Amino acid sequence: MRYLTDRKRAEGLGASGSGTHHHWQMMVSSIFLVPLVPLFIFTFGYGLGGTHEEVLAYFGRPFPALVMALSLIVITLHMMHEAKAAIEDYMHGVAGKLTLIFATAFYYTLIAAGLFAIARIAL
Amino acid sequence: MVRITGIASLGLALLVVWWLLAAATSAGSFAVIDGLLRSWFGSLVLLGATWALWYHMLGRLRHVIWDFGYLVQVEVSNKMGLGMFIGATVLTVITALVV
Numbered sequence: 001m002r003y004l005t006d007r008k009r010a011e012g013l014g015a016s017g018s019g020t021h022h023h024w025q026m027m028v029s030s031i032f033l034v035p036l037v038p039l040f041i042f043t044f045g046y047g048l049g050g051t052h053e054e055v056l057a058y059f060g061r062p063f064p065a066l067v068m069a070l071s072l073i074v075i076t077l078h079m080m081h082e083a084k085a086a087i088e089d090y091m092h093g094v095a096g097k098l099t100l101i102f103a104t105a106f107y108y109t110l111i112a113a114g115l116f117a118i119a120r121i122a123l
Numbered sequence: 124m125v126r127i128t129g130i131a132s133l134g135l136a137l138l139v140v141w142w143l144l145a146a147a148t149s150a151g152s153f154a155v156i157d158g159l160l161r162s163w164f165g166s167l168v169l170l171g172a173t174w175a176l177w178y179h180m181l182g183r184l185r186h187v188i189w190d191f192g193y194l195v196q197v198e199v200s201n202k203m204g205l206g207m208f209i210g211a212t213v214l215t216v217i218t219a220l221v222v
Contacts, residue, residue, distance in 0.1 A: 023190075027187060027190060030183045030184070030186065030187050031187055033180065033183070034180060034183075034184055037176060037177075037180045038180075041173060041176060041177075041218055042218070042221065042222065044139060045218060045221070045222030046222060048142075048157075048160065048161070048169075048222070049161065049222075052146065052150050052153050052154070052157075055146050055153070055157075056146060059143070059146070068143070072136075072139075072140070075132070075136060076136060079129065079132065079133055079136070082129060110136065110137070110140055113140055113144055114139075114140040114143055114144075116144070116147070117140065117143035117144040117146065117147040118143060118147075120147040121143070121146060121147050
């Protein structure tokens with residue numbers, strides 16, 4: 001007879017070691033994105049199609065700039081968490097760790113590049 | 124399908140960030156990516172990406188509803204799946220008309 005409860009035996013055996021937290025993160029960003037995605041689609045849609053000057057003027061306004069920055073951050077982090085889960089599920093060992101680090105760096109770089117562009121246009 | 128459309132959204136994110144960076148940099152580099160996105164091929168890609176994003180949003184919403192413990196019956200779930208297809212298509216048409 002083993003003196004461990006079923007829960008104790010199962011704890012820490014998941015691929016990432018933090019599945020509950022990941023699940024909650026995805027719930028939060030998913031719900032937040034339900035109003036944010038339509039805002040992003042229509043904001044970007046209205047921005048696309050103008051001349052260079054019109055585009056600069058459009059994203060210089062507070063509301064479009066804010067929607068773009070907000071959706072860039074939340075969408076990219078949401079994608080990063082999902083990509084991490086996929087890597088944790090299918091890759092292991094050193095290769096898995098290096099891929100995780102590379103993916104994290106890639107998504108943060110994407111956010112930084114986008115924010116830089118929005119800041120430069122808006123300010 | 125929700126996963127595939129999620130991956131497709133990464134392509135859209137890259138294009139949008141590229142477009143913004145180019146707009147912030149110079150008129151010349153903006154003209155390149157803007158011309159690409161507004162060509163017939165670019166419009167097709169953006170239309171597909173719009174559908175993918177709408178579909179993914181509805182699919183994720185279904186997961187959230189399931190996670191709260193509602194509508195988990197197979198029959199209802201299948202109906203919601205069909206609704207995601209129809210909903211995403213309707214929303215894409217609306218987007219194309221409005222934008």
